[in-house]
Amino acid sequence: MEQTKVEKKGNPLGYRPIGVLLGQFALPAIISMLVNSIYNIVDQIFIGQGIGYLGNAATTIAFPIVTIILAMSTLLGAGGSAYAAIKLGEKREEDAEKTLGTVFILTLISSAVIMVLGFLFMTPMLKIFGATVNTMEYARQYTSIILIGTPFNMLSVVLSNMSRTDGSPALSMYALLVGAVLNTILDPIYIFVFHWGVSGAAVATITSQIISAVVLVVYFLKKGKNMRLRRKTFRLDREICVRALPLGISSGITQVASTILQVVMNNSLVYYGNQTTVGGDVALSAMGIVNKISMILISICIGIGIGSQPILGFNKGANQPKRVRKTYLLAISAATVVSILGWLACQIFPGQILSLFGTQDIEFTQFAIKCLKIYMLGIFTAGFQVVSTSYFQSTGQPLKASVLSMLRQLLLLIPLILILPLTFSLDGILYAGPIADVASAVIVSLFVVYELRKLNKVCSASEA
Template identity: 35%
Template structure:
């Protein structure tokens, strides 16, 4: 832990960014592998089963957002406090963050289970997809509290430098999920329910791997029930950083639901094709998100320590790395679009729609790397209003109006190109705000 804090404070910036972000990237990749693996095995059950998992995907995104809300918000705030040598307050934030995560995720779990049918209808389930979507989600929702806690802990341990632990927990859960999926789906003949059961068990194991870090006394910060505080002093700083990140996931949940709703009239094949592309694109998005979380901890720590030179240098480096990675991914996804979509299905219509959707989502994907780093920078240098606005852009402020307009004008093609159009508008807004702040010569 001390080595990582020293690395953030005065070590090589490139090495620090890699050390902080790589385990998080791997951890988040593993989360996407849960859904990717489920989809691959479920695809063997037919197009309707694959479409059902696409319908449920927004709910998975929502609970991921809860974990990121408290995990990232608490982690960034703890990093700032550690940078300012305030260990006592850091422990209060740690205990309170875990409590908030448990309470909110459990409340959300109960609400979804009570209103599961209307919720599934609302997010795009057709008559043919509803029974399978309900069968899958009714079990999967039971793991939400474990998933939210796992993601929160994954980020919280990273705040004090224990970045490898978060990676190990996610890898352990993912490997187990890959092993259990075919066993429960095909060997035990549980079908789509088997995929959900395998995920629940894997999420519990991921959490179990993380908890001993604090119980065994290995952690720098200690957890105590006595440190739990429900106060504005602790909640506000967590929400300032965590809420925009949660908003991104909440809006992503809404945007995927809108895509399902507007795609449904074109058939279950269209829902399945667009759903496949959502899963494919989520993998590089998680890479960028994981890197930006490592960058976030680095920037938050050095901003708290008033080391502005390291903030500026790390920002320039992070922008180059993120945009470069996204350009490479864009090329790969366009060139190998047919092969990627065909991993999930042999249905020719699904493949045809999937190829079109993957091309549309790839041509401007390079902008996502730029957006992510600038948003995290603004949130970390106390430009929360600007950061919050931009965080709402890609999946909300620009996406939602376009989701209603483009399908009416261009049919299924309009649905497919909504995200690309939203990315272009969000990037223009990000460029304007970022250069406006630089022009003001603010000393970030």
């Protein structure tokens, strides 16, 4: 009894009910992920209405640069937060605080490197990403401003991850929510009122990122619960770099894989679409909408995975295998329910879902419905896979997390997109999605079965 009382004076991650904790941490993460997904869609609407297709083309061309920034941010944020959570679980608060300082410095250094390289090699990069004579100037304007905001962009992502581990998931949500709402308000003002065009959209974006970053920096300077930004921790700790960064590699790989996948898929859709009566533009537009629908569904699953990470990491460090197992199984169950509901919606109500993105001609609608039903046929496995990758990341198994993060997109989906159309033309691209989903789920399940057996043995040993 006395031990329980003492324990409950410590971090609530070690004793509060798992269901309560998962709801407390996952809900803000889900909202944050959804806000980012929806705000990207809204952003494109304003740019398209105020500037036209060349404006949207400019943001599409700049997307790989944005993804590179996000990849580095998630690598540092996810790795740092996972390592800090383990240290907090081991009751080594000083090491967790050193992790925060190290990650903060690494964020500033890497953002400066990205900015310098971005400006030095902007023209050749934009050409590689698809800029033409008509779009180059728009792309240059947009990219230049986005690069200037790199430090704030990265800090907002990294510190939002760290604030969840510090026990303030709501702050992480509010910081990102304020930025996203502000961006949505400023976009039409800068584009339609000030007539700043593409530059206005970029300025709105970095303004929101600055606000989010400032809120999070102030929190860690003055109100951090277990970690604070202090002068003595503003230095690079070699051991932390070596141990923490590998824990975030899988998150970074996921972002890079998404960019490579998008390039391969876009080119394949246009090429094979033009060989059919559908047309390349129709195929590209339809898949773009399907990917947005998929992004919203996956965002919820990622939010559940992110919400489980501090709980998993802390209890891993605190040597409480039963709580680790329970957290993982509960997170998988929640994400799987979401995936199945999303899958059912796509199969039963495809027309109604697509109508939310505007009315199109009959030919487009027919292909978009076919695209949605076939490509999303295996989406019911998404929650299981996303949460499993988060589990391995947060429990200090970076190699497994990295392999699983590459599995669906890089190792399965891209080769399938390149191979299947050789026989099945445009339909081959559509069926590549569910085949990759199911195949990767089978492989992930092998990792999971082995891991659960280990956890069950440890739990049994602790009861003996």
